[in-house]
Each structure stands twice: as structure tokens, then as C-alpha cells.
Amino acid sequence: MTQYQKAGEAAAALQERLGMQPEIGIILGSGLGGIAGQIAERREIPYGELPHFACSTAPGHKGQFVAGEWSGKRVICMQGRLHFYEGHPLTDVVFPVRVMRRLGVGTLIVTNAAGGVNLEYAAGDLMLISDHINLMGKNPLAGPNEPEFGPRFCDMSYTYTPALRELAKSVADELGIPLREGVYLGCSGPSYETPAEIRAFRMLGADAVGMSTVPEAIAASHCGMRLLAFSLITNMAAGVLDQPLTEEEVLETGERRGKDLERLLAQVVERL
Template sequence: MNYQKMCEAADYMRPLLPETPKVGLILGSGLGDLGEKLEEPRRIIPYGEIPGFVCSTAPGHKGRFICGRLSGVPVLCMQGRLHCYEGHDITEVVLPVQVMRLLGVETLILTNAAGGVNLDFKVGDLMLLEDHINFMGRNPLIGKNAPEMGPRFCDMSYTYTPALRKLALEAAQRLGISLRRGVYLATTGPSFETPAEIRAFRTLGADAVGMSTVPEAIAASHCGMKVLAFSLITNMAAGILDQPLTEEEVIEIGQAKGQELQKLVLDILAHLPQA
């Protein structure tokens, strides 16, 4: 963990931001349109311009920060995330989260596109993450700890902040949105999982599977951020339906159902407790 690298990136971004962001948003596949709804004054900062950052190559990810306001709340939005399957080291994947923290972000909202493992789920469902299983075989906190960011050994009991989960359920009820709850299991990808792996993951207690989110949640928990996360079930996982899985399907469903998730996030932001 390179604390100096985090500080250099934060020092570059800080004078470019119109105000101190309080909430960070990471938008997954097909969900990047929420970044276009930020209210003025907006600032756009491509990842490639920030010292130490790598560029996003995943389909549907624009690879840039947008800073502005949503529901009156100052936010810093990642319009597209970084993934280990792109060839990035896991420390590069979580660097944006750590930089957000240095810039003043207190709450992180994560979204992703995921495959449904729970047989009761269907394509288009929204799932509130209650916990996760790290099946990536790596952890972003491995290596020298930066005590300025957090402790050597990070407790993960309440990674997904209970008070924020309660707020999300209340927002869903207000909006009449059906919100599943469950456990997200992360793999590295980029290949989709096999039917045998999905059966094993279901036995382990997973409700959805994807290739992101967990590294960012670990890094955010380590540095004391509140975390809220959602999965948009864009496909049923391998072996559930008799059809192949494609990235086009993921993006198409994300674009079709992403509006519902956007409404949910906007309502949550509007009801966040004021510091």
C-alpha cells in the first residue's frame, strides 16, 4: 500500500474539485448514466490524467471521475471502475477509493452488474448487499500497511453499514421498488463461471456473483468509510438457464433496468443524515 502514491493523486485532484465531496459513487456495467445527471458545477477528470492511475478498458465504462451534486449532496462519481481482469494489480483497482477518502468522502456507494445465483432471483432484480465472499484469491490490503489510512488488521463484521442498508430499504419502500437482499461472491473473471462453480457458490451461501466490488469494499472499510452496495442482476448465472452468457446481455439489461437503481440512489442521497 503506497500512501505517497495516494497523496500525489489526491493533491492533483483537490484543486480541480468545486467543493469537498461527501459521497463517492462507483458505477458498474450499464449504470454509468447516473454520472450524466450530476448537477452543476461539474468537473470531469479522466483517470489517465491522474498521477498513478490506470485507465479503464471494460465495455461500458467511460473511465473518468465526475464531481458535482446529486440530490443536493456533493458527490464524486467514478463513471466506470477498474477490474483485476483488465490486468490491473488489485492495489491499482482500489486506489480510487483510497484517494476519495483523502479528498473527504465519508460514504461510498457501490453498484455492479451481477449474475443471479439464488434460484428465486430473476433478470432485472436489484439486490442490496448484506455481505460478501471474497473468491478472488487476493486482498488489496496485502503488503505494507499505511497506518494513516487504517489498521493492519481490518474488521469486516459490518462492512456494509447497517444504518445505510436500513435507509436503502426505506427508500425502496417509498419508491415501490422491489429490493432483494443477499450475499455477493466475487471472482476475478474475465471468464464467466462454470455451472459446477455456480452450484458450489450456491452451497457456500452466495446469492449473486460478479467480478468487482469486493476489493473496493475492503479498501473502504479499511479506511473508515461507510459502505452501501447494490447488484443489478443482469443475467442468471451459468447452468440456471439453457443459454450462453454474453457481455452484451449484461450491458443491455443494465441500461434497461439501471433507471430503477438510479432512482433508488437519488432517494437515498436525499435522505442521508446531514453532518
């Protein structure tokens, strides 16, 4: 069975449970799952109850879809994503994106927790992703292409939709929420990067580093979805500060600054 067929079966099972047609998809990163609590008349569907789905094991990731109405729009959230470092092949990591596309979702919003590479950044900053660098060593489109999703060679020039980025910056200005804009570099993890790697990433032009988002962004671009993505800088990357990195710091900063991201996303979603 092809990925397109599997995504169709999962989408059909999900649609039966939802009872509505979502128009916007949202992927919630580490420590940011509280956004799902803002959704009205929500329905929660664990990934494990859907065909062909893998389950999330990462801290701070519940591993379920949450769907309903938010800011006047029909949305479906991934409350917890799948990661390459959990041992999932990238086809499984991006499978939920393809399922949302088969559900009819045309716009995807992605969030993540990231380490600050840019020395002007600080823990707690919000960054609008303008582009990415893939250093995961893998690409979710490798292998036989399924033309039902998209072309064999996928153009990545406008992966992060320019019009949506302009909307996000305008909304942030109106709300008085400082919003940086920069390049996200994706690594495979699960170990944090070394200080030497962070110095190299800075020379490559990266502003933030993390272990997600890049596969989903590639898959979304491949199947023609509009994409908007944000990093919450939960810690400064290795070697920037004289202290070790911990997952507790990531989750704590996510809870502390997640409210600003909630306010920003609520207004963005309302205007889509």
C-alpha cells in the same frame, strides 16, 4: 513512494480540478454509467489525467471521475471502475477508493452488474449487498500495511453499514421498487463462472456473483468509510438457464433497469 503518499498527490490534483469538497463517493458498474448524467454542474476528469492512476478498459466503463451536485449533496462518481481481470494489481483497483478517502469522502456507494446465483432471482432484479465472499484469490490489503489508511488486521463484521442498508430498504419501500438483499461473491474473471462453480457458490450461501466490488469494499472498510452497495442482476449465472452468457446482455439489462436504481440512489443520497 507509499500508496498513502500517491493517493495524497492524486487527491490534491483532483481537488484542484474539482473546485469543491465532495462528501459522497459513488462507483458505477457495467451499464450503470448513466447515473453520472444526473449530476448538476458536473466536472469530468479522466483517470489518465491524474497522477498514479491506471486506466479502465472494460466495456461500458468510461474511465473518469464525474463530480458535482446530486440530490442536494456534493458527490464524486467513478464512471467506470478498474478490474483485477484487466491485469491491474489490486492496489491499483482500490487506489481510487483511497484517493476519495483522502479527498474527505466519508460515505461510499458501490454498484455492480452481477449474475444471479439464487434460483429465486431473475434478470433485472436489484439486490442490496449485505455481505460478500472473496474468491478472487487476492486481498488488496496484502503486503506492508499503511497505518495512515487503517489497521493491519481489518475487521469486516460491519463492512456494509447496517444503518445505510436500513435506509436503502426504507426508501425502496416508499418508491415501490422491489429490492432483494443478499450475499455477493467476487471472482477474478474475466471468464464467466462454470455451471459447477455456480452450484458450489450456491451451497456457500452466495446470491449473486461478479468480478468487482469486493476489493473496493475491503479497502473502504480498511480506511473507515461507510459503505452501501447494490447489484443489478443483469443475467442468471451459468447453468441456471439453458443459454450462453454475453456482455451484451449485461449492458442491455443495465440500461433497462438502471433507471430504478437511479431513482433509489437519488433518494438515498438526499437523505444521507
